[in-house]
Amino acid sequence: MPPRADLLPGTLDLLILKAVSLGPLHGYAVLLRIEQITGGALLVEQGALYPGLFRLEHRGLLKSEWGVSDNNRRAKYYRLTEAGRRQLRTERESWNRLAAAMAAALGTRAGEV
Amino acid sequence: MWTRLRSGLGGMVRRGRVERDLADEVEFHLRERAEHWVRQGLPQEEAARRARIEFGAVERHKEDCREALGLRLVDELGGDIVYGLRKMRAAPTFTMVAVSILAISIGANTAVFSVLEAVVLRMLPVERPQQLREFAWINRRDSPLKVVVHGGSTSFAYPVYAHVRDRSTVFGDVFLFDQRALDVGMSGREQRVPGLPVSGNFLRGLGVSLMIGRSIVPEDDRVEAPAVAVLTHGFWQRVFGGDSSALGQTLAVNGTPAVIIGVTARTFEGVEPGSPIDVIVPITTLLPADEARAALGNSRYWRYRVMGRVKAGVDDERVRLETEALVQQALPVDSAGDKPSVLPRVLVTPAGQGVGSLRRNYARPLYLLMTLMFVVLLIACANIAGLLLTRATAP
Numbered sequence: 413m414p415p416r417a418d419l420l421p422g423t424l425d426l427l428i429l430k431a432v433s434l435g436p437l438h439g440y441a442v443l444l445r446i447e448q449i450t451g452g453a454l455l456v457e458q459g460a461l462y463p464g465l466f467r468l469e470h471r472g473l474l475k476s477e478w479g480v481s482d483n484n485r486r487a488k489y490y491r492l493t494e495a496g497r498r499q500l501r502t503e504r505e506s507w508n509r510l511a512a513a514m515a516a517a518l519g520t521r522a523g524e525v
Numbered sequence: 526m527w528t529r530l531r532s533g534l535g536g537m538v539r540r541g542r543v544e545r546d547l548a549d550e551v552e553f554h555l556r557e558r559a560e561h562w563v564r565q566g567l568p569q570e571e572a573a574r575r576a577r578i579e580f581g582a583v584e585r586h587k588e589d590c591r592e593a594l595g596l597r598l599v600d601e602l603g604g605d606i607v608y609g610l611r612k613m614r615a616a617p618t619f620t621m622v623a624v625s626i627l628a629i630s631i632g633a634n635t636a637v638f639s640v641l642e643a644v645v646l647r648m649l650p651v652e653r654p655q656q657l658r659e660f661a662w663i664n665r666r667d668s669p670l671k672v673v674v675h676g677g678s679t680s681f682a683y684p685v686y687a688h689v690r691d692r693s694t695v696f697g698d699v700f701l702f703d704q705r706a707l708d709v710g711m712s713g714r715e716q717r718v719p720g721l722p723v724s725g726n727f728l729r730g731l732g733v734s735l736m737i738g739r740s741i742v743p744e745d746d747r748v749e750a751p752a753v754a755v756l757t758h759g760f761w762q763r764v765f766g767g768d769s770s771a772l773g774q775t776l777a778v779n780g781t782p783a784v785i786i787g788v789t790a791r792t793f794e795g796v797e798p799g800s801p802i803d804v805i806v807p808i809t810t811l812l813p814a815d816e817a818r819a820a821l822g823n824s825r826y827w828r829y830r831v832m833g834r835v836k837a838g839v840d841d842e843r844v845r846l847e848t849e850a851l852v853q854q855a856l857p858v859d860s861a862g863d864k865p866s867v868l869p870r871v872l873v874t875p876a877g878q879g880v881g882s883l884r885r886n887y888a889r890p891l892y893l894l895m896t897l898m899f900v901v902l903l904i905a906c907a908n909i910a911g912l913l914l915t916r917a918t919a920p
Contacts, residue, residue, distance in 0.1 A: 439550060440557040458558070459581035462550065463589035470593055472528035478546075481553070488550050 424464050426507065429492065429500040432474060436491040438481060439465060465490055473499050529595065543594065547587055555580060619916065623909050630905040634898045641891045643798065645884050650792035652732025653834075654877030656697075660689075660831040660848065662869040679880070681831050681852070683821040686724075688855035689831070695844045696833040698730040701808065703829050704797060709804055710777035711764070718760065718803040720778070721795060722811055728755065728789075730834055731796075736761075738772045738787030745786075746807040748818065752783035753807065758791040760803035778804065779811050796832070797881035824857040832876055845873045 431437065431445040443461055468474040473496035481487040492500070555576050562572035577583070591600075613620045648654040661679045683701070690699035700723065707720030725746025733740065736758060745753050754776050756765075765771035775782045783806060794801035808829075812820055820826055835844055849871035856868070878884060 438553070440554045443554075457581045458554070458579045459551075459583060459586035460589075462554075462586055463593050466590045466593035470529055470595065481557075485553060485556070486549065487553050488546065 436489045438487040630902040637898045657876040658873045659876040661872045680827045682824045682827045684824040685855040689851045699833040700727040700730040721802045721805045722808040734790040736788045752810040753786045754783040755787045755805040761788045798879045799883040
């Protein structure tokens with residue numbers, strides 16, 4: 413099992429946005445997708461997903477709709493809104509900038525300052 | 526922000542459904558996860574247990590979901606209200622004092638505001654009152670304009686009114702009225718009631734709705750037309766008991782028998798706040814035929830009040846200027862055939878709230894009173910806050 417990292421606050425929302433960006437999913441599928449795209453490296457307490465989904469929908473970044481799952485059960489599907497798409501793009505860019513800056517800072521050696 | 530507000534309000538309103546959906550969604554998740562473990566080879570019960578453990582504390586997550594929807598606020602508010610009521614019951618005297626102080630000041634504010642609203646703020650219950658204007662004129666003291674003026678500078682002569690009505694390009698309609706007491710009689714009994722003689726286009730022009738029957742139309746306002754009358758709702762209730770058989774009955778108006786053709790809507794009491802009227806008649810009804818022609822054709826007899834409905838999008842000053850020009854054109858000439866050298870200035874004032882001096886005279890005092898009452902309320906609130914603080918910090 414690859415080493416697990418703790419989820420920083422706020423990253424869950426970003427992961428949800430990314431997971432849903434590839435197509436409408438119900439809550440459980442979002443969980444599986446997150447596990448899949450992070451290669452299992454990020455730990456998500458399953459129940460914590462739902463407040464995240466509700467929060468994003470409350471902010472207008474996701475839109476939900478009740479539908480029928482593959483095995484014919486009633487399930488709530490989430491999809492990305494236009495605002496959600498824009499938010500994903502913005503957050504992804506700032507995340508990349510932050511990660512690059514941190515990596516550079518942590519990688520400097522004694523004589524390089 | 527609006528999405529959040531909508532989402533929050535929506536959640537509050539459909540609370541039952543939100544709870545059911547939340548429960549369904551969580552149950553779906555747990556069932557799917559349990560099936561995943563069953564596929565991995567675990568027995569049913571073990572799989573379900575594993576799924577629940579992985580999910581975490583169900584109720585806590587549900588609570589977080591509710592909070593995310595902004596529902597927490599409502600629950601906390603409920604709790605706070607119950608606590609407040611309990612505290613109030615525990616200190617009855619104080620509660621009574623505080624409630625009385627607030628009740629009195631709120632009552633005073635409400636009373637003053639009702640008067641303010643009725644006299645100053647309320648619009649006439651007619652169509653689009655913001656378009657209504659009343660005509661007025663001012664004259665210099667030394668003006669040689671010799672006319673007989675009744676009641677002040679909102680009075681106009683009939684031919685002047687007719688001239689403006691026919692020629693105006695800024696007014697969609699111009700109508701005329703007079704407020705005077707009428708002797709109305711039925712089966713021999715007579716009483717003096719406040720009446721409103723009007724031009725034929727008055728009720729239609731204002732857009733007064735009728736409860737029953739039909740309105741006065743320009744055809745009724747001819748000397749040769751049969752006399753008709755429209756009653757106001759209050760008069761109809763008092764004299765006819767609200768019976769619709771009043772239509773078609775004959776009412777003597779200043780001696781002239783007039784057929785009752787309609788009753789106005791309940792909210793219409795005339796155009797002058799504070800002076801409700803009972804009977805509306807076409808202006809020609811009141812005058813015997815030859816007198817009608819004389820009065821209505823006399824440009825020296827200034828008695829009647831004029832209102833108009835201004836067309837949309839026209840500048841106020843342009844309305845005034847054109848109306849002034851038309852009025853001046855219609856002024857009577859003196860013995861030499863000339864118009865007076867100093868012409869009156871015509872004003873066109875908004876009349877959406879009705880006409881008359883009541884508002885003019887009482888608007889400012891009422892506003893002052895309202896402000897004072899409001900200050901009293903603020904003081905009362907400050908007093909109660911102080912009392913509460915004292916109680917809270919008392920040893």
